[in-house]
Amino acid sequence: MKEKKVRKPWHKKWWVWALIVFFGFAALGAIVDEGEDVESAKSEENSKKSESAEKKEAAEPTKKEVTKEEKEETKPKEEKKAKSKPKQEKKVSAVEVTDFAIQQAIELTESDSLVQDAAVNVEGDTIYLAIIAPAVNKEYGKELGDNFVRQLAAFSEGESPTKDYYGEIYDNYNMQVGVFDANEKAIVYGAKVTSSPKITW
Numbered sequence: 001m002k003e004k005k006v007r008k009p010w011h012k013k014w015w016v017w018a019l020i021v022f023f024g025f026a027a028l029g030a031i032v033d034e035g036e037d038v039e040s041a042k043s044e045e046n047s048k049k050s051e052s053a054e055k056k057e058a059a060e061p062t063k064k065e066v067t068k069e070e071k072e073e074t075k076p077k078e079e080k081k082a083k084s085k086p087k088q089e090k091k092v093s094a095v096e097v098t099d100f101a102i103q104q105a106i107e108l109t110e111s112d113s114l115v116q117d118a119a120v121n122v123e124g125d126t127i128y129l130a131i132i133a134p135a136v137n138k139e140y141g142k143e144l145g146d147n148f149v150r151q152l153a154a155f156s157e158g159e160s161p162t163k164d165y166y167g168e169i170y171d172n173y174n175m176q177v178g179v180f181d182a183n184e185k186a187i188v189y190g191a192k193v194t195s196s197p198k199i200t201w
Helices: 014-059 068-084 099-110 138-155
Strands: 117-123 126-132 174-180 186-192
Touching: 014 117, 014 126, 014 174, 099 117, 099 138, 126 138, 138 174, 138 186
Parallel strands: 126 174
Antiparallel strands: 117 126, 174 186
16 A cells, blocks of 8 residues: 655745745845945935035025015915825735635645645745746746746735736735755746836846
8 A cells, every 4th residue: 555645844844944044144135235225325315415505504695584474475375285285195005925825826836747845935024935846947947936926926915916917915025936956956036026016037
């Protein structure tokens, strides 16, 4: 009688944790680089502001006092401006990745005969997707990765993916997807941030 092979849960496999560490260091490096860029940009901006303020003070004669009549004349203009500009608030939706979506995306991806294993891990605002498919080339790896990303979005909350849109889930989460061989060597790797419309391979 044949024994049925029992699969370990995806989160107990050693390569999943190796991928998490790998992607974590990559994300941390990107965050640190971004933080340094922001700090240097802020310091440049502050120096420009102080220079422009000094120029204005030098060029601007002393201000005369505004009379009560002048204040009343400007009030209606300011009120009209305030009424004509309605507040535009950005609506933030609470779209989340569900366990059901993860399970369905993994099952559909693993149904490909070339895929040995697939995993999804959500950490903070980033979704990590990994596929083990040793017998694929880069082009087919990109196709597998793209399909995996879209399947997760299709079963998640929010707007579903279309031809040119990966789904609302990726408007709220950054994403990293990799297709690896049996030795965890990347065949193809891609990433997408929330502000980007496509995956960068």
